[in-house]
Amino acid sequence: MLRLLKRVERAAGRRGGSPWGPRTLDIDILDHKGLVKHWRRGRPRFARAGRRPLVLPHPWIDKRPFVLRPLLDIAPDWRHPVLKRTARELWRQAAGGRQGQVMRKL
Template identity: 50%
Template sequence: MVLVALGGNLPTEHGPPRRTLEAALREMDAKGIRVVAVSRFYRTPPVSPHEQPDFVNAVAQVETDLGPAALLAVLHEIERLFGRERRLRWYERTLDLDLLDCRGEVVEAEGARGADAGTGPLPLALPHPGIAERGFVLVPLKDVAPDWRHPVTGKNVDGLIEALPPEALEGIEPLKP
């Protein structure tokens, strides 16, 4: 199973964040990353202490022949096409595409886990280093892959969600279709 998280909180030429995420899904398909399932879209509050608009988040299950590094490179290319500017961590953005899991592979990358800030993309690490702490990822992940298990800990999505502090789930609401 290959899982990609999508998020954004700034408008683009495609419209507001939800329309941008929908356009990004089409772009993934155009680049040979076949989207097979998409969660609901969720409005989520920003994690940043900086004042900024709410995010729209979703998770997609995709199929591709690409390996993890090549897939991540294509996702970063799509981010750039959609005007992604990398600033400090947790800042507003037009589009964020995170490779959450790629066929259960485990890849440790120096500097990826626990990195706080930076202007470039983090190195490949699988599963995504922040997946277990992010309600805004786990809630839509449950929609699209309710039986998914963390490749390192073996915990299922429900167990990961239950382990979150209540504030990690506050304000996460599905958008109307």
């Protein structure tokens, strides 16, 4: 699945670049059947530089309102396999009662 998504990104014009930098398209796998991979003691385990393994569930679901808002719309009762909290609970924490905010105007 990851290889297929990487091909889709390349077909859309994505090329290399720096981690966490701007991208033409970025497709992340948030969860796959509750599989927990590359986590230890409730924290994601991976190196920040170079190639990183696929971490499941995605390590920053709970910190990204732009991910949680659509997740809340389609699966409010989805439960994070490591944190054991629902999308609804994660949204309340991440949004801090707000409906999201613009991080940077373009």
